[in-house]
Amino acid sequence: MRSHNEGFNNNSLKKRNRGLLFKLIATGQCSSRIELAKTSGLTKMSVTNIVSEFIEKGLVTEANLESKMNVGRNPISLTISGNAPKIIGILVGRDSCSAVLCDFKCSVLKKIQINMEHCSKEKLISAVFALMDEMLNYENNIIGVGIGSIGPVDIYNGMILNPPNFYGIENLPITDMISHNYHLPVAFEGQYNCAALAEKYYGNCRQFHDFIFLGITNGVGSGIIIGDEILHNAFGLGSELGHISIDYNGNACVCGNKGCLETYVSIKVMNARLAEITGKVNSFENYCKNYKDNRIDRELTEMIEKLACALTTAVNMLHCEAIVIGDQGNYFPDKYLKRLEDIINNSKISDKSRKITVLKPYFGEEAQLFGSAVNFMNKVFHSNEFF
Numbered sequence: 001m002r003s004h005n006e007g008f009n010n011n012s013l014k015k016r017n018r019g020l021l022f023k024l025i026a027t028g029q030c031s032s033r034i035e036l037a038k039t040s041g042l043t044k045m046s047v048t049n050i051v052s053e054f055i056e057k058g059l060v061t062e063a064n065l066e067s068k069m070n071v072g073r074n075p076i077s078l079t080i081s082g083n084a085p086k087i088i089g090i091l092v093g094r095d096s097c098s099a100v101l102c103d104f105k106c107s108v109l110k111k112i113q114i115n116m117e118h119c120s121k122e123k124l125i126s127a128v129f130a131l132m133d134e135m136l137n138y139e140n141n142i143i144g145v146g147i148g149s150i151g152p153v154d155i156y157n158g159m160i161l162n163p164p165n166f167y168g169i170e171n172l173p174i175t176d177m178i179s180h181n182y183h184l185p186v187a188f189e190g191q192y193n194c195a196a197l198a199e200k201y202y203g204n205c206r207q208f209h210d211f212i213f214l215g216i217t218n219g220v221g222s223g224i225i226i227g228d229e230i231l232h233n234a235f236g237l238g239s240e241l242g243h244i245s246i247d248y249n250g251n252a253c254v255c256g257n258k259g260c261l262e263t264y265v266s267i268k269v270m271n272a273r274l275a276e277i278t279g280k281v282n283s284f285e286n287y288c289k290n291y292k293d294n295r296i297d298r299e300l301t302e303m304i305e306k307l308a309c310a311l312t313t314a315v316n317m318l319h320c321e322a323i324v325i326g327d328q329g330n331y332f333p334d335k336y337l338k339r340l341e342d343i344i345n346n347s348k349i350s351d352k353s354r355k356i357t358v359l360k361p362y363f364g365e366e367a368q369l370f371g372s373a374v375n376f377m378n379k380v381f382h383s384n385e386f387f
């Protein structure tokens with residue numbers, strides 16, 4: 001059974017009490033000392049001491065919630081201070097590099113994007129440094145940098161490995177590049193694990209302990225949260241749901257397998273197919289807007305059925321509570337996600353009474369970007385070293 005008192009049952013968490021309390025305040029889960037004690041399982045005395053320390057250091061502030069309805073003492077609410085340090089998130093994508101500056105409430109202070117056509121290793125590095133420089137010119141109270149990247153990635157060595165069609169860029173030690181140049185701590189993750197974290201702490205998945213974030217773009221990628229943590233193996237590898245096969249005799253995939261999901265439902269494949277049947281080249285967003293065209297509806301419905309086939313396999317392995325369809329999947333009209341939800345719930349093997357929710361990201365197409373920053377916040381939440 002899962003305990004609601006996150007601080008009780010796990011010794012490693014006891015060592016991370018500061019990070020845990022800071023997380024509960026930052027993510028808005030708790031706004032008073034009493035709530036913090038209840039949720040964390042720590043004693044009121046420990047909570048009071050740690051919160052006082054946060055206030056002294058300018059990390060947290062007490063706001064008087066003025067209420068005209070209630071005469072008497074106004075409730076006091078704990079919140080992240082405006083003086084608390086900020087976080088830079090950098091997202092390395094195939095077509096662009098973006099950066100976001102945010103606070104620990106995940107409010108955006110500044111956002112920049114650099115498009116990268118015909119990129120090279122040198123151009124990518126200078127784009128990342130240009131984003132960092134501009135953010136640091138704007139704000140100097142930075143606690144650290146979170147990087148999200150197209151995969152595959154080696155999170156322990158901070159390297160972008162060998163993404164397909166990525167201008168021949170391989171084995172880029174992006175974590176070292178940034179930490180050496182800017183002397184800031186860095187957290188590094190695959191982009192959809194980042195997106196999943198953003199949804200978990202600040203988005204539509206706050207109530208879920210186990211869920212999948214499926215990102216559909218020119219490839220299909222995934223981030224998985226199980227037991228409130230990102231799913232990795234011992235070497236730091238994350239999930240690759242785009243390479244679940246839906247046909248053992250199907251399309252040949254770059255990975256060597258046949259019938260991989262992404263060979264059928266990537267946006268590149270879908271756009272080519274939709275252009276062919278409608279005779280009109282358009283963006284996936286615009287095709288989705290025109291879903292009432294029967295020809296488009298048929299293709300989108302078939303796409304959903306293929307997604308359902310692969311996702312049911314994932315659900316049977318992971319028994320998750322929810323699936324977020326993100327990146328350009330964010331453009332699906334609601335009826336398709338409802339259809340996806342229905343098929344998965346009717347086809348999964350176990351616990352038919354527990355319904356799986358299929359939803360869109362709160363952060364929309366920007367879940368990966370915000371997630372890059374949240375990835376660093378996650379490091380802070382899991383550690384004492386920043387306090």
Ligand SMILES: [Zn+2]
Binds near residue numbers: 242
């Ligand atoms: Zn494959």
